[in-house]
Amino acid sequence: MKFERLRIQGLRCLTDVTVTLGEGIHVFVGSNGAGKTSVLEAAYLLSHGRSFRSGAREALMQRGQAGLSVFAEVQDESGGYRRLGLGRSGTRWDARLDGIDVPLGQLVQACAVVCFEPGSHALIAGAAEERRRFLDWGVFHVEHTFLAVWRRYQRALKQRNALLRMGEAGTNELYEPWERELGDAGAIIDNYRRSYLDRLLPVLAEGASYLLPELGPLSLRYRRGWADDASLSGVLAEQRGRDLARTHTTAGPHRADWSLSFEQAPLREHLSRGQEKLAALACLLAQAQLYANCRGDWPVVCLDDLASELDLAHQSALVDRLASVDAQVLITGTECPLPLQSRPHRVFHVEQGKIRPLL
Ligand SMILES: Nc1ncnc2c1ncn2[C@@H]1O[C@H](COP(=O)(O)OP(=O)(O)OP(=O)(O)O)[C@@H](O)[C@H]1O
Ligand SMILES: [Mg+2]
Incomplete structure (x- = not known):
């Protein structure tokens, strides 16, 4: 474009x-x-x-x-x-x-448009929300149904959170439809995000080896926001009591995160500020490259x-x-x-x- x-x-x-x-x-x-x-x-x-x-x-x-x-x-x-x-x-x-x-x-x-700017290091060192936004922007441009599913999920999340704020008054029957909806939409979002990161990784590894050769090979860890071996609707039903105490939903794709790890800098804290910036730049360029691979244009x-x-x-x-x-x-x-x-x-x-x- x-x-x-x-x-x-x-x-x-x-x-x-x-x-x-x-x-x-x-x-x-x-x-x-x-x-x-x-x-x-x-x-x-x-x-x-x-x-x-x-x-x-x-x-x-x-x-x-x-x-x-x-x-x-x-x-x-x-x-x-x-x-x-x-x-x-x-x-x-x-x-x-x-x-x-x-x-x-x-x-x-x-x-x-992708933008590398003085705040971009937050993609590596900042809150998970930055990384989810990055991920979702990428998915949004390659999966055209993503926005609709994401909205479905947000709507159900709002409803469940409203029930949690009501306290003990909410019954099973009130929670179940929203937890089922969160489970269904959440699984689709997770699949989209996972397959996007699978496609991003080789492009990112190549770019990082160019910008940060001293750090060695890179790996990417994705956490989807709930246990890998359980369904989201099951997890939500199980931890309703805990969520009631916190008055919000504590598991699901809205809690997902991902992180990079380099052979010579296994922890985020091992990176200098400049290396954080370069790692963020590598992510942004990889996102742009992947967009170009999918859409035929940078x-x-x-x-x-x-x-x-x-x-x-x-x-x-x-x-x-x-x-x-x-x-x-x-x-x-x-x-x-x-x-x-x-x-x-x-x-x-x-x-x-x-x-x-x-x-
Ligand atoms: N809401 C606003 N209304 C009017 N002026 C604003 C508003 N917000 C910021 N500014 C002014 O607009 C300018 C914004 O500049 P901008 O950040 O684009 O500058 P820049 O050329 O990138 O500067 P730098 O080299 O310092 O990064 C500043 O002079 C700032 O004070
Ligand atoms: Mg400026």
Whole structure:
């Protein structure tokens, strides 16, 4: 997928900017606080329906404005054009695809962006929720029924949690239909996630051996969120008493997690901060590569603050790798990263929320 044109209105310091993008590598340079990361945030918003930066969605809206909108013309894998739009007015989000109002899920299905940014190490070192989101984004783009099953699961989970909050008043008959539904939908989600990770692993192992050769071979451990040898509905019935005490459901795919282990760094705590970042980068690139293998086209790859995140050797290795595939790449930095100087790229200058093409 490639952005041909991106228009951003009312997002942080970007009042109304339009950027025209082409093939290959694009660099957004400018001083601190100029609005570079906000450009990537806008692209990511279309593909994830949220920002990669933590904090309330309200913070995205330009102070004093009642709404924001991001509009993009993209070229998809078959060479066709699509028009994507996401807007927020007041507290409402509206998604549009080719001029028609659509559910957010349909918009993000049509847009694929992966982003490596200063917070990406959380994929390795942060909470399990980050890793589930990563996993589910990948599954969502290759298994088209995933979203519907995931929603079924969320609905049943909400119902069971509501019963748990009622305390002892809930009877077996009230719990059973929801536990059966959680069991059925949960098993499908688990299968999708497992088969996605099975496909991701060889791609990730290859990428990690390129970015982190010193750590040796890698293995991936997946925990599905309940005992491997039991059905989820059985587990839920069995631990109802415990869940009642905690007033929420403590087993199921919403508690799943996965982790990486390297021969020379078996525990997460053995990794340096830089190695955490590189491991996260390897995961993101593997996800992008797997998307390309399945869909025949690369997602847009965003690299926020590349030069301050990686040392020169790793910047070069990454740029070489991305230049060898047909991906549109958006990079930000206070300066143009050195390894780009020997490669074709386009530069945009960002200053106080204005964007000007330079080369
Ligand atoms: N809701 C908001 N309304 C208006 N301005 C905002 C809002 N949120 C953030 N800003 C401002 O917008 C700019 C956001 O900049 P952004 O993070 O995109 O900068 P950057 O060019 O990536 O900077 P750095 O090099 O420091 O990473 C900052 O100047 C910030 O103060
Ligand atoms: Mg920034």
